[in-house]
Structure formats: C-alpha cells, structure tokens
Amino acid sequence: MGKEQKVAVFYYTQTGQALAIVRKVCEPLVAAGVQVVYKEIIPEEPFPLPWTSHSFFQAFPESRLGIPCQLKAFDLSDIQDADLVIVAGQSWYLSLSIPLHGFFHSEEIKDYLKGRRIVTVDGCRNMWVMKQLNTRKYIHQIDAEYVGSIVLQDGAPNLISVITIIRWLFYNKKEATRLLPAAGVSAEDIRQSTRFGDILLETLNNQSFDTLQQRLMEKNALTFLPTVYFIEKNGYALWGRWARLVLKKGNYNSPRRESLLRLFKYYLFFVLYAVSPFGLAFFYLTYPFRIAGLRKAKNEMCYELGYNGKIKTE
Numbered sequence: 001m002g003k004e005q006k007v008a009v010f011y012y013t014q015t016g017q018a019l020a021i022v023r024k025v026c027e028p029l030v031a032a033g034v035q036v037v038y039k040e041i042i043p044e045e046p047f048p049l050p051w052t053s054h055s056f057f058q059a060f061p062e063s064r065l066g067i068p069c070q071l072k073a074f075d076l077s078d079i080q081d082a083d084l085v086i087v088a089g090q091s092w093y094l095s096l097s098i099p100l101h102g103f104f105h106s107e108e109i110k111d112y113l114k115g116r117r118i119v120t121v122d123g124c125r126n127m128w129v130m131k132q133l134n135t136r137k138y139i140h141q142i143d144a145e146y147v148g149s150i151v152l153q154d155g156a157p158n159l160i161s162v163i164t165i166i167r168w169l170f171y172n173k174k175e176a177t178r179l180l181p182a183a184g185v186s187a188e189d190i191r192q193s194t195r196f197g198d199i200l201l202e203t204l205n206n207q208s209f210d211t212l213q214q215r216l217m218e219k220n221a222l223t224f225l226p227t228v229y230f231i232e233k234n235g236y237a238l239w240g241r242w243a244r245l246v247l248k249k250g251n252y253n254s255p256r257r258e259s260l261l262r263l264f265k266y267y268l269f270f271v272l273y274a275v276s277p278f279g280l281a282f283f284y285l286t287y288p289f290r291i292a293g294l295r296k297a298k299n300e301m302c303y304e305l306g307y308n309g310k311i312k313t314e
Contacts, residue, residue: 005034005204008082010109012041012089012099014049015168017123017184021152022088024190025121028197034204037079041089041099044070050172057261058253061243063092066134067252068102076112083204085113085144088121091131093243094236104138113139117209119148119200123185125161126153126225127232147203148212150196150221152185158228162272195219242267 007029013019019038026036048055061067089100096104103109118139122128128151139146154161160180167173168183176182196216203212213221242264249257 003081005029006079006082007034007036007084007086007200007204008079009036009038009086009088010041010103011038011087012097012103014047015174015184017190018088018090018121021123021185021190021193022086022121024193025150025197025200026086027194028201029204032201034201037082039074039076039079041103042072043099043102044072047098049169051169053170053265054258056169057265059098060093060239060261060264061246061257062252063098063101064095064239064243065247066095066101067098068105069098071099071102071106074106074108074112076108082116084147084200085116085118086121087118087135090122091124091128094127094130094232094239095134096131100135104135104142110142113142113144115143115145117145117147119150119212120146122149122151124151124153125165125184126158126228127235128153128222129224129229129232130236145209147209148200148216148221150193150216151223152189152193153223154184155186155189156181158231159272196221 007026009022009026011019011022030036047059062069087100087103090097092098095101120132120135122131124131132149132151136146154165156164161183164180164183167180174183196219199212199215199219203209203215216222246257246260246264249260
C-alpha cells in the first residue's frame with residue numbers, strides 16, 4: 001500500500017468565507033481519502049470584525065506596502081510530509097491581507113515552504129490581479145514552487161459590491177435586501193468550486209503539477225475583467241503613494257497619521273462614486289485604442305501564472 005496523500009491548508013479568514021471556499025475545494029480530496037490538515041493563520045493581535053472606520057483605514061498602508069503583523073506560532077509537526085500546500089485568504093487594498101503578508105514573512109513558514117508546491121485559493125470582491133502577482137513574488141523568493149491559483153469573486157457590479165462589502169464588514173450584514181444582493185462570493189459559486197478539487201485530486205494522483213494551472217483555467221479558475229483591471233492598475237499605483245505618505249506620519253495605529261487616513265477615506269469614496277463612473281465612460285470610449293494594451297496585460301499575467309491558454313474574460 002502506498003503512502004497516504006496529505007495536503008496542508010493554511011488559511012486566514014475573518015468572515016469565514018475563505019475557509020468555506022477552501023473546504024469546498026478540498027471536498028473531493030477528503031472523499032477520496034486524502035488527508036487534509038487545516039492550519040489557521042492567527043495574528044497575535046486579531047483584526048476586528050465588524051470593523052470600525054478607524055481600524056479599517058489603519059490597515060491600509062501596511063496591507064498595500066506588505067508590512068507584516070506578528071502571528072501566533074504554527075505546529076508544523078503533522079504536515080512535514082505534505083504532498084501539496086494550499087494557502088487560502090483574501091486581498092486587502094489591492095494587495096495581500098496583512099496576516100497573509102505576515103505568513104509569507106514568517107521565518108518558520110519560509111523554512112517550511114521552501115521547495116514545496118503551493119496552490120493559492122482566494123475569495124475577493126473583484127480585484128485580485130496585483131494581489132496574485134505579489135503572492136507569486138513571495139513564493140519565488142522563498143524558493144517554493146507555485147503550481148496553481150483559484151480565485152472566486154463577488155459577481156455584483158463594482159459600485160454595488162462596494163456597498164454590500166461595507167454592510168458586511170462594518171455592520172456584519174451579509175444577507176441580501178430588497179435592493180442589494182448578498183455580500184461576497186455567492187453560495188452557488190462556492191458550492192461549484194468542488195470542480196477545482198477534482199482537478200487537484202487528479203493532479204496528486206498523476207503528479208501532473210506542470211499542467212495544473214492550465215487545467216484549472218479551463219474550469220474558469222480566474223476571470224479577467226478589463227474594466228476592473230483598468231481601475232485596479234491605476235489604483236494600485238496611486239494607493240502606493242498614499243500609503244508611503246501615511247507611513248511618514250507614523251506606524252500602525254499611530255494617532256499622528258489619523259488625519260491623513262481620514263483624508264484618504266474621503267478621497268477613496270469620492271473617487272469611487274464621483275470619479276470612477278467618468279473614468280469607466282472614458283475607458284469604454286477609448287476601448288478600441290486599449291485592446292492591444294489589455295491583451296498585453298492579460299498575456300503578461302498569464303505568463304506570470306505559468307499559463308499559456310485563454311483566460312475567461314467578462
């Protein structure tokens with residue numbers, strides 16, 4: 001009898017969404033007898049849920065610029081023989097959440113992940129490209145092997161999903177209303193994510209990791225939204241400048257940076273609801289001139305992900 005297959009799943013979640021997604025992805029593995037071991041990523045000082053306006057915007061500079069928080073120690077003794085590692089989480093401010101930054105900065109995790117195969121599983125609102133590329137950099141820097149990515153996203157229109165995510169994170173109200181859809185990744189999309197687990201199981205059995213991303217993409221593991229990418233790319237650069245300005249005022253939770261973060265908050269909502277509709281109109285008006293650039297961006301992203309086929313576009 002051969003060695004029992006084992007998958008180590010590291011996850012960070014506040015709302016439970018990331019864990020729900022990765023559990024559903026892993027269902028076919030568990031059903032086939034693969035041992036799936038879950039390891040929660042726990043900050044020494046937990047981030048709140050629901051968030052306050054103060055705590056939410058205090059997390060902005062560190063998240064955008066990759067400044068980690070301290071994590072509680074992991075017990076890695078039972079996953080030393082894992083055949084695959086899955087890292088599940090989310091994006092904050094167009095980058096990794098602060099606990100995920102902490103995970104990839106941890107010396108014990110760097111030592112553990114070195115040389116291992118890694119799949120990332122994310123649940124997000126709709127902007128995931130920059131987060132994914134930053135995650136790839138982390139994996140490369142620690143000499144681990146990126147083999148695949150799965151991203152589930154909120155299907156609501158961009159400006160609607162801003163409202164629903166605020167209701168969820170600030171007021172703990174996820175459910176749909178008469179005028180608004182439920183916040184986050186839909187229950188149906190999560191339910192259907194077992195299809196990715198089927199592919200992971202096949203990959204473990206056949207050791208076909210070199211084509212894993214391609215087979216995941218054939219099942220729509222990633223969806224490229226040109227209009228959202230247009231916003232994300234520009235926002236990532238601008239938010240980087242804001243984040244560096246805030247850090248000059250002080251470190252995390254310093255009262256000296258409160259006024260600048262308040263200004264960023266007003267700027268953010270002004271851009272979202274006053275400027276971005278005009279920006280999108282400009283995007284569509286100039287779309288014929290952007291086709292080559294967007295195609296290049298998609299190709300570059302697919303190259304970074306190690307994928308040579310077509311990516312789903314909406």
